[in-house]
Amino acid sequence: xxxxxxxxxxxxxxxxxxxxxxxxxxxxxxxxxxxxxxxxxxxxxxxxxxxxxxxxxxxxxxxxxxxxxxxxxxxxxxxxxxxxxxxxxxxxxxxxxxxxxxxxxxxxxxxxxxxxxxxxxxxxxxxxxxxxxxxxxxxxxxxxxxxxxxxxxxxxxxxxxxxxxxxxxxxxxxxxxxxxxxxxxxxxxxxxxxxxxxxxxxxxxxxxxxxxxxxxxxxxxxxxxxxxxxxxxxxxxxxxxxxxxxxxxxxxxxxxxxxxxxxxxxxxxxxxxxxxxxxxxxxxxxxxxxxxxxxxxxxxxxxxxxxxxxxxxxxxxxxxxxxxxxxxxxxxxxxxxxxxxxxxxxxxxxxxxxxxxxxxxxxxxxxxxxxxxxxxxxxxxxxxxxxxxxxxxxxxxxxxxxxxxxxxxxxxxxxxxxxxxxxxxxxxxxxxxxxxxxxxxxxxxxxxxxxxxxxxxxxxxxxxxxxxxxxxxxxxxxxxxxxxxxxxxxxxxxxxxxxxxxxxxxxxxxxxxxxxxxxxxxxxxxxxxxxxxxxxxxxxxxxxxxxxxxxxxxxxxxxxxxxxxxxxxxxxxxxxxxxxxxxxxxxxxxxxxxxxxxxxxxxxxxxxxxxxxxxxxxxxxxxxxxxxxxxxxxxxxxxxxxxxxxxxxxxxxxxxxxxxxxxxxxxxxxxxxxxxxxxxxxxxxxxxxxxxxxxxxxxxxxxxxxxxxxxxxxxxxxxxxxxxxxxxxxxx
Numbered sequence: 001x002x003x004x005x006x007x008x009x010x011x012x013x014x015x016x017x018x019x020x021x022x023x024x025x026x027x028x029x030x031x032x033x034x035x036x037x038x039x040x041x042x043x044x045x046x047x048x049x050x051x052x053x054x055x056x057x058x059x060x061x062x063x064x065x066x067x068x069x070x071x072x073x074x075x076x077x078x079x080x081x082x083x084x085x086x087x088x089x090x091x092x093x094x095x096x097x098x099x100x101x102x103x104x105x106x107x108x109x110x111x112x113x114x115x116x117x118x119x120x121x122x123x124x125x126x127x128x129x130x131x132x133x134x135x136x137x138x139x140x141x142x143x144x145x146x147x148x149x150x151x152x153x154x155x156x157x158x159x160x161x162x163x164x165x166x167x168x169x170x171x172x173x174x175x176x177x178x179x180x181x182x183x184x185x186x187x188x189x190x191x192x193x194x195x196x197x198x199x200x201x202x203x204x205x206x207x208x209x210x211x212x213x214x215x216x217x218x219x220x221x222x223x224x225x226x227x228x229x230x231x232x233x234x235x236x237x238x239x240x241x242x243x244x245x246x247x248x249x250x251x252x253x254x255x256x257x258x259x260x261x262x263x264x265x266x267x268x269x270x271x272x273x274x275x276x277x278x279x280x281x282x283x284x285x286x287x288x289x290x291x292x293x294x295x296x297x298x299x300x301x302x303x304x305x306x307x308x309x310x311x312x313x314x315x316x317x318x319x320x321x322x323x324x325x326x327x328x329x330x331x332x333x334x335x336x337x338x339x340x341x342x343x344x345x346x347x348x349x350x351x352x353x354x355x356x357x358x359x360x361x362x363x364x365x366x367x368x369x370x371x372x373x374x375x376x377x378x379x380x381x382x383x384x385x386x387x388x389x390x391x392x393x394x395x396x397x398x399x400x401x402x403x404x405x406x407x408x409x410x411x412x413x414x415x416x417x418x419x420x421x422x423x424x425x426x427x428x429x430x431x432x433x434x435x436x437x438x439x440x441x442x443x444x445x446x447x448x449x450x451x452x453x454x455x456x457x458x459x460x461x462x463x464x465x466x467x468x469x470x471x472x473x474x475x476x477x478x479x480x481x482x483x484x485x486x487x488x489x490x491x492x493x494x495x496x497x498x499x500x501x502x503x504x505x506x507x508x509x510x511x512x513x514x515x516x517x518x519x520x521x522x523x524x525x526x527x528x529x530x531x532x533x534x535x536x537x538x539x540x541x542x543x544x545x546x547x548x549x550x551x552x553x554x555x556x557x558x559x560x561x562x563x564x565x566x567x568x569x570x571x572x573x574x575x576x577x578x579x580x581x582x583x584x585x586x587x588x589x590x591x592x593x594x595x596x597x598x599x600x601x602x603x604x605x606x607x608x609x610x611x612x613x614x615x616x617x618x619x620x621x622x623x624x625x626x627x628x629x630x631x632x633x634x635x636x637x638x639x640x641x642x643x644x645x646x647x648x649x650x651x652x653x654x655x656x657x658x659x660x661x662x663x664x665x666x667x668x669x670x671x672x673x674x675x676x677x678x679x680x681x682x683x684x685x686x687x688x689x690x691x692x693x694x695x696x697x698x699x700x701x702x703x704x705x706x707x708x709x710x711x712x713x714x715x716x717x718x719x720x721x722x723x724x725x726x727x728x729x730x731x732x
Contacts, residue, residue, distance in 0.1 A: 013164025030142025038122035043134035151213030186515020196503035247297035342449025348436035379409035411498035411506035438466030464498035649687030
């Protein structure tokens with residue numbers, strides 16, 4: 001039976017948002033389409049009928065499927081169908097997951113799957129924020145227990161004024177790209193890229209965005225009250241309180257003793273593992289089925305001990321104060337052949353970033369629904385199992401690795417020089433060698449070192465730090481600077497901030513509770529600013545500024561600008577000319593459709609030779625200019641001399657020497673090089689040359705006056721091997 005189609009509309013900022021349900025996917029738990037402009041996102045939310053056994057976590061999956069038909073395009077892959085999700089699609093799925101996950105019941109074990117499609121993309125309204133709102137609406141009207149709704153908006157800033165949900169073109173003109181999601185009362189998720197935005201402006205933008213998203217929250221509440229399904233009952237997976245109390249009584253004294261000892265990853269985690277194993281062995285000796293519950297209770301006990309020590313005594317697991325940063329060290333030139341490298345270590349977290357410079361043709365081509373077609377700066381992040389002392393199968397990049405790489409990339413984009421100033425494609429790869437808290441921010445620091453070691457003229461160095469939060473009862477909370485892996489796992493917030501001395505360039509917040517206030521965020525931002533300045537001082541003590549020049553083995557790129565109508569001459573028939581130049585000069589040459597030619601060479605001589613060849617191909621002869629050319633044809637009345645590639649002119653026999661000669665061969669032979677002056681170019685392009693003018697030091701006008709040949713019309717030279725309508729022209 002067809003359901004009634006229901007539409008709900010509201011204004012978010014200055015744009016109309018429409019939610020529709022009842023037409024599509026009526027067997028899903030909840031299904032909606034959300035439209036802004038001509039961009040339409042489809043979202044479904046469905047829960048499994050039975051709980052998943054043998055797990056101690058809530059199994060939520062969020063997938064965004066980017067459909068190229070939404071933009072009227074056919075996928076660029078060999079099979080011409082969507083394959084592995086693009087980086088952009090993965091980032092949208094992660095962005096959607098983060099604000100909805102904290103609002104599910106912690107004791108639920110039924111699978112929940114949120115699937116989103118792009119049905120229409122107008123290249124004006126970005127899909128990511130719409131996906132978050134669509135997922136929330138699908139959950140709200142579904143039978144799935146959930147503590148929403150969630151609203152999300154993008155905040156831009158142009159000429160000092162905030163903009164809600166800017167278009168792609170407005171976003172390109174904005175110095176702020178802030179995505180914020182929250183409930184009616186609190187902020188849940190923040191993702192931000194910025195161009196040196198001060199912390200107080202960020203807090204104002206967060207409050208502005210949180211106020212703007214209230215409209216979409218109210219719309220979802222109205223939908224749920226009018227057409228929402230009754231929430232389904234589910235088996236609750238909770239620990240037996242008596243068992244929990246017994247485990248707490250057994251292990252808390254031991255945990256307190258462990259955290260009273262000097263901290264190190266090996267000794268502290270080893271002692272915790274030994275205590276856990278001992279408790280499980282002892283308490284499950286008569287009933288092995290209790291082992292899993294005992295381990296869960298142990299983790300809760302560990303969480304309580306760590307959090308209470310921080311809240312009550314300000315005592316962190318490694319003994320630091322709340323704002324203390326672990327020991328720092330930086331190093332450059334770790335790899336002798338990479339174009340640049342930087343090693344950054346903070347406590348037990350260590351990241352090595354290696355930089356590679358390439359030509360413009362090596363920029364990444366993007367086949368997504370975004371208007372962007374390519375990018376010349378790429379940041380890739382790898383997190384191998386040995387970095388945490390573990391073993392696992394090596395696969396492709398995980399969602400987490402893609403997300404962390406994108407965050408580090410976003411942090412550095414504002415300081416990357418423009419292509420006009422530095423015409424290179426740049427790829428940075430951050431290899432996590434050891435992990436104990438915030439490898440993404442360590443990647444930012446290592447990448448800054450690598451860029452400066454390479455000699456990239458970045459606008460300013462960037463550093464990053466991860467902040468944490470322990471939230472107690474009522475108004476009790478503690479903000480932690482430079483969180484450990486344990487504090488991230490057992491805490492309530494992972495708040496990553498990157499920037500320069502002048503302001504923030506990237507910000508990301510993930511929380512496990514139902515939101516935090518702008519006041520807490522303001523305090524966290526201030527602590528992060530102080531930490532960032534401290535880290536920058538440490539980094540700059542190793543390399544205070546970018547190297548003044550690239551390393552000897554790094555390709556040098558020179559830009560030559562030629563007229564657009566000369567591009568064909570440089571490429572040659574079927575690319576023959578450009579291939580021959582590259583082969584002969586051992587260079588790589590890229591040609592832009594605007595006439596910019598990029599020459600990449602590893603030595604000055606090769607670069608100069610390639611540049612001279614290109615300029616010669618695109619140069620037009622000038623009257624009065626002197627050229628050294630090669631004799632390419634001899635006739636009774638003179639010699640034809642090639643003064644530029646594919647361009648020759650006639651030196652009449654009377655202009656070959658200062659004295660009268662009887663035969664052309666008395667002065668020149670085929671293949672000889674002679675120096676001549678261009679004395680005339682007629683309307684048809686035929687060129688008149690004079691060797692005598694060079695010998696006598698005449699001007700072009702003087703040479704013309706002394707030219708004794710009366711009939712020039714029948715004997716000029718001209719362009720050879722030129723393109724006319726795509727075909728080689730004939731010689732006159």
